[in-house]
Amino acid sequence: MSQQIRVTFPDGSQRSFPAGITPLEIAAAISPSLAKKVLVARIDDTVRDAFTPLHHDVTLRLLTWDDPEGKAAFWHSSAHLLAEALEALYPGIKFGYGPPIEQGFYYDVDLGSRRLTEADLEVIEKKMAELAAQNNNYVRIDISKSEALKYFEQKGDPYKVETILELNDGEISFYRQGNFVDLCRGPHIPSTGYIKAIKLTNIAGAYWKGDAKNKQLTRIYGISFPKQKDLDDFLHMQELARQRDHRKLGKELGIFIFDDDVGPGLPLWLPNGGVLIEQLEKLAKKTEEEAGYVRVRTPHIAKESMYLTSGHLPYYQDSMFPPMELEGIRYYLKAMNCPHHHKIYAAEPRSYRDLPLRIAEYGTVYRYEQSGELFGLMRVRCMNMNDAHIYCTEDQFAEEFRAVNEMYLRYFKIFGIEKYVMRFSTHDPAKRGQKYLDLPELWQKTEDMVRRVLIESKIPFVEVPDEAAFYGPKVDVQIWSVIGREFTLATNQVDFGQPLRFGLTYIDRNNQPQTPIVIHRAPLGTHERFIGFLIEHYAGSFPLWLAPVQVAVLPVADRHLEYAQKVLHQLKQKRLRVQLLGSDEKIGKRIRTAEIAKIPYMFIVGDREAADGTVSVRQHGKGDLGSMATDAIIDQLVKQRAEVLGD
RNA sequence: GCCGAUGUAGCUCAGUUGGUUAGAGCUACUGAUUUGUAAUCAGUGGGUCGGGGGUUCGAGUCCCUCCAUCGGCUCCA
Structure with a gap:
């Protein structure tokens, strides 16, 4: 009467068991130690209880804590x-x-x-x-x-x-x-x-x-x-994750603070944070210049009328600071840079020969985030965006989008960012006309192009339907804070709505006015979130090119001060950021101080070094590297810096 | 914005059931020390206890309220 069933295992092997047997009993038949570990089982394609009786031939995969x-x-x-x-x-x-x-x-x-x-x-x-x-x-x-x-x-x-x-x-x-x-x-x-x-x-x-x-x-x-x-x-x-929390390290390393009197979500960048910003901007400006961007500056406020044109009012009003009124006109703090940039585009007639036009700005924007949402530097009310808007023709779109994507990848490589997810947000055709602009051809065309670019650049991505912006599909880069919160680090969005609202045009080769497509892109997101992320990513130990202080010079005793000054001078001549840790404390204490400050390099100079023009090099986290000729090590550092910043 | 928790010197923290001048380490300052790869020694200064109100003979300690921060939720063009 005991009917047999055939069970196929993941490796392809098969065994027969009496019908009614459970995966747990099968595991026991294989080995008692396995039976103890089995928690659930994948039966055919469904994960089920390990105590599910099996009555038919099945494929079976026993699942443990490791799955x-x-x-x-x-x-x-x-x-x-x-x-x-x-x-x-x-x-x-x-x-x-x-x-x-x-x-x-x-x-x-x-x-x-x-x-x-x-x-x-x-x-x-x-x-x-x-x-x-x-x-x-x-x-x-x-x-x-x-x-x-x-x-x-x-x-x-x-x-x-x-x-x-x-x-x-x-x-x-x-x-x-x-x-x-x-x-x-x-x-x-x-x-x-x-x-x-x-x-x-x-x-x-x-x-x-x-x-x-x-x-x-x-x-x-x-x-x-x-x-x-x-x-x-x-x-x-x-506990280890908490040690690299950017809020803790940001305070310890003197990067930023918040102050009750200034206001929640309004960070004050301390000098060390200022250096980080400077270096990031240097990198971005160099990268964007090479990629054919032009740089602009726009005011932090604008009249209500512009946000009526853009459509941000009243739709986005809840996220904007309330208006201020002067001479009977309402002004808003800007929550985004795009309208200002559109005005720059519209400032003169554009020809197809001018396109693509890539307008970049490290723009400061203010958003009224709900108080419960604020989170260190990652979620603030005042932020500086690595913003740019690319105005292009439909024909140019794919190439422009690809170039933006490649810029992302170059940045990720520089920073060694490996753990991220690209989210490709598409629209739901059924909701065109309500949630999305009713421009079926453009949706289809741009979504197809974006998808193709992503596949061609071999970036793993997830496609999320019905998450696009009102005005077009977008690609977001998601990252996680050390305590596991998810954030959008960078964004790359297609927009065929705002050009229409602002009446942006260019004259094509047949002398006809056409509407450009806009790409909003911010590969480095905002300084606030990006630096918050970098602090955690590097656990505060920044690479040389970014480090607020790059080299600490430590004279062993007072009699080495003169030589230390000479070394300091050599470093400064090469535009390296340096700090002299004088001789009041014992050398061990000063080394400790520099280690805690996570300064990438220490040059320790005593009798030996002063005598033969060398420095004793100690690298943060690695320890003593031995003595090196001062010129030689400085050259090495300069070269290291140039790999990223180019000079 | 909602729920909950927390809020003591620049920083990290201790302050028994409410009871005399609120403590420690680090930092800062002063002096001594002149040092060889993660903490030299001594002294001094510094808080009225997040703000406001209340209970009490008396509050950092109890209550109310506001603010901020933290953990989530909601939100996130």
């Missing part, structure tokens, strides 16, 4: 465990969603009038550990819609009821572990005992269904692991 799907199930099951603990501790609370996330899991709960504190988290953690130790199995229960509704109506959980109402009968399942039952499509790990280490990380408010109009629930974040050591490692990594 992303394994981790996701592990954390999803942990979220259920959190809910179980919460229900045990605070009977009667209501449950929202409780999914796994990239690093851990959360559960949204309605605690009524109860407030949770950090101390409560420890209590909940203990309860979770206690429930985990019971090693209860996760059990799947397929259930009808009406039965499901009945259960949660009886229990009095409106959020679950609302969720069930949106599901179709026949695709609803519950999962139970111990005495706790939750609506869930799964899959789950076999039992709670797999969860050995738990850390609840924080409490936050979160709107039900992510809608600010809905009630705000309490979200409890946590993370869990199959071994205590994994949790320890995770916490250690987090």
